[in-house]
Amino acid sequence: MATPNSAAFDRLVTIMDELREKCPWDKKQTIQSLRQLTIEETYELADAISENDWKSLKEELGDLMLHLVFYAKIGAEQKQFTLDEVINGVCEKLISRHPHIYSDTHVNNEEDVKKNWEKLKLKEGKTSVLSGVPVSLPSMVKAMRLQEKAKQVGFEWDTREQVWEKVEEEIRELQEAIVNRQLAIGLINKPEKDEIAKLSGNVEDELGDVFFSLVNFARFLQVDAEHALERTNKKFIDRFTRMEAEALKDGKYLHDLNLEEMDSIWNSIKKK
Numbered sequence: 001m002a003t004p005n006s007a008a009f010d011r012l013v014t015i016m017d018e019l020r021e022k023c024p025w026d027k028k029q030t031i032q033s034l035r036q037l038t039i040e041e042t043y044e045l046a047d048a049i050s051e052n053d054w055k056s057l058k059e060e061l062g063d064l065m066l067h068l069v070f071y072a073k074i075g076a077e078q079k080q081f082t083l084d085e086v087i088n089g090v091c092e093k094l095i096s097r098h099p100h101i102y103s104d105t106h107v108n109n110e111e112d113v114k115k116n117w118e119k120l121k122l123k124e125g126k127t128s129v130l131s132g133v134p135v136s137l138p139s140m141v142k143a144m145r146l147q148e149k150a151k152q153v154g155f156e157w158d159t160r161e162q163v164w165e166k167v168e169e170e171i172r173e174l175q176e177a178i179v180n181r182q183l184a185i186g187l188i189n190k191p192e193k194d195e196i197a198k199l200s201g202n203v204e205d206e207l208g209d210v211f212f213s214l215v216n217f218a219r220f221l222q223v224d225a226e227h228a229l230e231r232t233n234k235k236f237i238d239r240f241t242r243m244e245a246e247a248l249k250d251g252k253y254l255h256d257l258n259l260e261e262m263d264s265i266w267n268s269i270k271k272k
Contacts, residue, residue, distance in 0.1 A: 013069060034067060034071065045063075050227060068086075072086050096120065097120050099120075127132055130148050140225055143215040144219060148215050160221070163216055170213045173209065174206035176206075181203055243262065243265045
């Protein structure tokens with residue numbers, strides 16, 4: 001007799017089969033056409049998690065599960081893999097990468113688990129501990145994952161103070177790159193485009209190093225840098241829209257105000 005969980009999942013699979021056979025839109029979809037939609041669904045799930053919105057979380061998990069079943073259906077049609085193979089594949093992976101549960105490996109804490117995980121991935125044929133980081137991840141998330149991966153092989157600072165010293169070093173290098181670019185523009189009457197591009201590239205490189213080191217510092221603070229920045233984005237949106245509303249009370253739009261007037265409204269909103 002099927003458990004409620006398996007019955008619900010079987011129902012989803014059956015509906016997917018019916019849609020793929022009968023619905024013009026569903027019949028037309030490919031793994032390529034679904035890709036962007038899946039990314040959007042993933043971000044909607046991330047938003048629900050950030051907002052601690054359990055109702056939306058339940059809905060978004062369902063939407064994402066639909067996409068997973070959809071890909072498996074297309075894979076079966078293309079004779080690449082079946083849904084059972086997908087599920088059994090991840091089950092086997094979980095068992096093999098948790099020898100402290102399913103074998104006789106001993107671990108003391110979660111850090112030991114992570115280190116074993118990376119060692120096992122290398123044994124499975126991965127050429128680098130960094131190879132499991134998706135290329136298309138958002139840059140800030142990718143930076144966090146790269147640093148976490150490097151940590152598992154001991155490539156890590158010892159203290160938070162050392163990490164902050166690195167942040168300050170990168171900021172100084174950024175400031176030097178900015179000064180060098182400005183000096184070059186000022187000293188050369190008609191600077192070559194290639195020279196300006198090179199100096200601008202140096203500034204971009206140094207700014208990237210600052211971001212990377214700040215993400216690392218956030219990790220040492222046990223702060224999710226991506227989540228921290230998103231909180232600031234939402235705070236900015238909230239204050240900006242409230243500033244627009246305050247201006248409208250006087251029958252004005254923001255473009256009717258000068259910077260000093262907008263700054264005054266902004267500061268009053270911050271105090272509330």
